[in-house]
Amino acid sequence: MIDIHSHIIPFVDDGPPDWDIAIQMAKQAYADGIRGIVATPHHKSGRYINPGHEVVQWVGLLNEKIQEMNMDLVVFTGQEVRVHAELLASLRNGDLLNLHESRYMLLELPSTSVPTYAEDIVYELSLLGIQAIIAHPERNAEIANNPMLLSRLIEAGALSQITAQSITGHFGRKLQKISLHLCKLNAVHFVATDAHDPVKRVFCLSECYHYIERKLGVEWIHYFKGNAEKVINDEPIHQPRDQIKEKRSGLYSNFLGKFR
Numbered sequence: 001m002i003d004i005h006s007h008i009i010p011f012v013d014d015g016p017p018d019w020d021i022a023i024q025m026a027k028q029a030y031a032d033g034i035r036g037i038v039a040t041p042h043h044k045s046g047r048y049i050n051p052g053h054e055v056v057q058w059v060g061l062l063n064e065k066i067q068e069m070n071m072d073l074v075v076f077t078g079q080e081v082r083v084h085a086e087l088l089a090s091l092r093n094g095d096l097l098n099l100h101e102s103r104y105m106l107l108e109l110p111s112t113s114v115p116t117y118a119e120d121i122v123y124e125l126s127l128l129g130i131q132a133i134i135a136h137p138e139r140n141a142e143i144a145n146n147p148m149l150l151s152r153l154i155e156a157g158a159l160s161q162i163t164a165q166s167i168t169g170h171f172g173r174k175l176q177k178i179s180l181h182l183c184k185l186n187a188v189h190f191v192a193t194d195a196h197d198p199v200k201r202v203f204c205l206s207e208c209y210h211y212i213e214r215k216l217g218v219e220w221i222h223y224f225k226g227n228a229e230k231v232i233n234d235e236p237i238h239q240p241r242d243q244i245k246e247k248r249s250g251l252y253s254n255f256l257g258k259f260r
């Protein structure tokens with residue numbers, strides 16, 4: 001399994017505070033069946049700045065430590081870039097990293113709102129050949145109340161990634177309900193752990209996929225797992241309604257029908 005969103009690099013953000021805990025996290029991911037982790041430290045979050053060239057160095061060091069343990073696990077470079085008005089300037093400066101140098105960039109919205117310029121940025125990125133992946137839209141208060149806001153971002157060119165622990169219910173029933181609802185609206189393209197530590201915000205993809213199998217059906221597991229691999233291979237990703245062959249109600253079919 002591939003995990004496209006994690007905070008496994010020590011010292012750089014609210015992830016592990018030292019190498020020992022970062023290695024504990026790597027072992028946990030491996031035990032969960034994960035073989036590829038995209039490291040996505042926060043960048044321009046208001047609290048953390050981690051320009052691309054620094055992330056590349058940290059990921060190199062982490063991979064060296066993992067190789068010393070003979071663990072069949074690879075960490076890839078990435079960032080979780082906060083949507084900010086000067087994002088395109090940051091891109092030109094070379095500060096931003098896509099996920100494993102693919103066409104995909106992980107974008108984080110503020111938790112309370114969807115900035116008015118977010119749609120324009122997603123569209124401008126698409127013109128540059130970069131496809132934004134909206135990180136954990138279920139945790140954005142405006143999207144939770146009005147999923148059409150997410151559909152507009154998808155229409156502008158974005159994909160979206162739900163957090164595994166939102167789906168499994170570790171963040172409460174409300175987030176779990178919203179997460180499953182967004183999946184059923186065909187507005188989700190990935191699940192990822194957004195792991196931060198080995199105790200609370202953990203690597204738990206297998207538990208999440210088991211839950212998805214029970215609640216949504218096995219075809220969704222194939223869709224989500226396949227999409228994570230497509231990121232690493234830099235391959236195009238299709239909308240879920242083109243991949244998931246389940247019968248849908250008219251409401252679900254119509255919601256994202258225009259994105260075909």
Ligand SMILES: [Fe+2]
Pocket residue numbers: 005006007080135194
């Ligand atoms: Fe994150």
